[in-house]
Amino acid sequence: MPKTPLVAVVDDDEAIREALCDLLMVTGLACSTFDSAPAFLSGDAPGHVDCLITDVRMPGMSGLDLLERMRAGGSDLPVIMLTSVLDPSARARALDLGAQAWLTKPVADDALLDELKAAIGAEDWPDEPGH
């Protein structure tokens, strides 16, 4: 049996973090949450997670800064940008940096899970539990 994929969630809003984490869990994915970009970077998470979902506007370091930093450090981790910012230039920049997707809040669960599936790979994707 393949290992359960691990997804990191970075958002300064606790309600969003918790909601996303629960959605991942019901899907059968494992989740770990961080309230800021530095909190995520400072641990060993970047080397262990299979995908990253991050907010864009956050105090201190933004989601774009985080993506840049990771790419600069040679990481090719799939990153999904989840934001309420409608900023075409920021979106273009994120996609240039190889972001998996740029999704706006509130996001439909299927849209997010489809992108996650694409990022993680169908072979590692867990069977929906309970069915």
Place this chain on the structure above:
Amino acid sequence: MNAASPDEAAVSAPKEPLRAVPRASEPDIAEFASESVIIFDTDGAVHYWNPASEALYGWPALTMIGRGIGHLSTRSENEREHWRMLLQEGTWQGVVSRRTPSGIHIAVDIRQYVRFAQDGSPRDVIEYGRQSLSDGAVPAADWHIPDRLMAASWEIDVSASEKLIATIAGLRGEAGAEGQLNARYNELVKAARIVNVNERTMRLVGGNRGRDLMIGQPVAGFWPLESRATLGELIVDAMTSKTADATYRRQLPSDGILRDPLVTVWRAETPGRIYAAVNGTVDDDRSYMYLRASEARYRKLVHHMPVALWQVDASHMGRIYNDIRASGVTDFGAYLDEHPELVELAATTVQITDVNRAAVQMLGGASAIDLMRPVGYLFTVNRNALHNVMIGRFNGQASHEEVTKVETFDGRVLDVRMSVTYPKILAELDVTIFSFEDVTERMSMEAEIRQLQADFTHAARISTLGELTTSIAHEINQPLAAIVTNAETSLRWLSRDYPNVEKVKALTTRVAASARRASDIVQHIRGMASKRQPERVATDLNEIVQESLIFIRHEIESQSIGITTDLARGLPSTMADRIQLQQVVVNLLINSVQAVEAQSEGKREICIGTHLTDAGGLAFTLRDTGPGIPPEDLARIFEGFFTTKEAGMGIGLAICQSIISEHGGSITASNHPGGGAQLHFEIPVEAP
């Protein structure tokens, strides 16, 4: 202040309807002559009868005006012949015999002169008289007429009380009926109506109400309470007397108006009427003349005052208050709340005794008489003001002032500033003065300005919200995003073969919490956006600052601006307008965010804090790391329409200043020596 004829009234001369001779200079002078001065028309009817005549003959002017002198003469046929001769000759002098009210005849030296009109026809006759020295009289040493000789005269109608008088006459014969008799005498005085009074009566007891207001009224309303029974007794004496001309007199107790007054009563020729004459010295150290002169000056002054004035006689309420005070009541406001009937009593019985021209004009009355009523009509819109006036008197205040409303005779309601001056404690005269100043226009102007200010403040808030749309959208979108995800996750749990109810319960709880958060934010925005009247409620400055941060948090975060807050603990609450104070804080924060944003290099920081000032006020301080305020602009940044922003209206800081000064505080702007702008406001604490 008789407004029926302002110019005449100004010199304090109530009209003397029974005097055909106009109040020219002669009678005025004759008023103080020690000699009897009488003016007759050419038919021999008395037109003027001076006080010395009253003293000499004992007949008050009231009973003599309009009548022929033959009435007092023993030989009326001789009088007619004498009169014809006089008009022919133009002058006469000699001794005549005339009858006094007590029936005694006295010899009088008289000199009569005919005055002629321009066409040579006789106009009137002036008679000077003094008691004939040959009659054994001692000439008076005084050059003027003492007060006690000048009678206060009354003509009284008791025709409606015939039965009562008969009953009393019957009771008099019975033993032990005294108590009952006393009550009947009082009843009689209450039923007796005033037909006419002379000027002295009017001045002594009429309280400047004027003769017109006394005529037709019950005698009891003007006659001192202590001697009403005595008057009743004398009326019965006179009415039941077998002799028409018999006089009845009695010394009365001093009553605060006259010292040792002597009252004389006799039957008039008109059936059912009696005359009463009261002689006595005014119970006052000042002489009648002095009083008259100063009163005339006073009345003239009052009449022409541009302020509306009411003179009120609340003396009987003063006595009631004394009794209430004596019973141990100290909180009169509470007492009145329990006894609203006392307020009603004041409204219906406290009499207005005088008003001036401005008062008549203010209320749109036709004449002063319209206003000379119990005070109730001044308090129809706001009865509570009367309540307050009464408390002021009870507490012994010198005056009371409040803004109230009064209804005019044509139904308009005016805003007035009412000032009440109470009589000094133990003053001789119990006179309360009400002055009303019409402030309707000023109030409506103030209301307009307040409205304009509220509109501006509102416009500024809307403009501020406009600058914050991105932030606000973000703030609301966050909880909505959480709700959507939580709801969809719940559906996933529910669609399983074995739905996980516990999970769904936890998620639903979160949905509710996020929805509430979104709703709270909407409430805040609605508060800021609503057009509302300022409203003071107990407010915590720290809460205001924290709520304000919600509006701009997103701006701060998206611009990577660091914000430090240093809120003092335990700050007292103060009565303030929450929305307006929040508007000030949000405004100051936005200005700083924009200033810091414009800064391309260096630290991006805003420090805000609250503290208690040495004076016990609440202070808010803000410092940013922006470029600061150009020194030349420092003095102008709180001015309206001053702006350095391209899209700015320039009302933000001006509104901030007006809001803070509305709260009794001050706001200042300066540059920090280490760079950046500093803004600081302080408001005093007004305990909720």
